[in-house]
Amino acid sequence: MSLLKIVNLHKRFGDLYVLRGVNMEVEKGEVVVIIGPSGGGKSTLLKCINMLEPPTEGKIILDGIDLTAKGVDLNKIRQRIGIVFQQFNLFSHLTALENITLPLRIVKKIPKEEAEKIAIKYLKKVGLEEEFASYYPHQLSGGQQQRVAIARALAMNPELMLFDEVTSALDPERVKEVLNVMEELAREGMTMIVVTHEMGFAREVGDRVIFMDGGVIVEEGKPEEIFTSPKHPRTRQFLSMIL
């Protein structure tokens, strides 16, 4: 059984029809990369997966549980799905450490000292020394902030990680340090859905690449298939534009 199954997902914002019937499955340990032009519904798809945006129609099935069904405890489910955003979204009034310990303490009810140990462990994991623990987000570089955001999501011990263009807001020289963390995570067997414009990452780390445009999956396949012999003209056009 696949870890995540999306069945006929539709999403409208009023008159705006953003997702028009998306179907996909993600196996445990798989790294799925989503590419496509801006406005194609990629961010909306990720937000539907953890139900930050309730789907207009369709099913999101995580580990056999339909998240769109009534009576599902979404706050419990969301602990199993980590998401990292383009704009980092670190809590700006809290230090790096507190950003990680806050959800551990109030959501997982882990005592302060233990939560701090976990936080330090994950800060180290994303390559941040202990000294950064007491820094506020505005005192950190973009790359460091994004790594704290990844550590914050990982500390919740999720089974599935969603990455939404996490390097798009970074200075070019900071992109690598974040991609390295993600690559390491993929190697460890984390199930990941990664929306990105980093084609090198897609090729090397992705098990499968999905091209999304106009709210539908236009084409999907192994990275080498998509990048070397895309079948759909729209995929070809998109790739010729960004490669």
Added chain:
Amino acid sequence: MAGIGQFDFNLFIKILPDLARGAIVTLKFSSLSIIFGLIIGTIFGVCRIVKNLILPKIATAYVELIRGTPLLVQIMIVYYGLPAAGINLPPEVAGVLALSINSGAYIAEIIRAGIQSVPKGQMDAARSLGMTYFQAMRYVVLPQAFRNILPALGNEFIALIKDSSLLSVIAIAELTRTGMQIYAVTFNAWTPLLGVAMFYLMMTLPLSKLVDHFQRRIGGHESP
């Protein structure tokens, strides 16, 4: 005997302790009212923006009602009007109640603006980590909103200190009423009123400085 418009230094020294007592009463009433006003304002400020059919309507009605009527009328309704409905309140309670309800409406607007000044991504991030809506509000959005609105809340407190002078109409011996009573006894208006103004300034000027300080601190490191 000094005339009504003359400054009498000896009288001024003599009435200072009375005016100081009045100022303390003023501070007591405005402090209590800002605390209750904050509680009321936070509740109604959040109600104004929740996704709900009735709560925002109720909150909006409250804000419009209070902002659209004079505080003096509100004080008199609570003190003279409520007894008609069978609710008798001592003047102190009526005073704090009226001021709290009044400042609560203004604070609700400040809180609403403060919440909306926090980027939506903060709520998204909090919810994505498994926090409930109320946990996200309590631990993530409101602390940042409060930081952003501290200057506005300071100004509201300053306004409240001055507005509390209206409590003199329901016989609360706050600063303004104390001054008026001195005038009634001594027939010298200038001396006690100057003293009253001085005491108001002694309360409001440090607060203004504090507001400036907060304002600069926010300007210092605006969050992304």
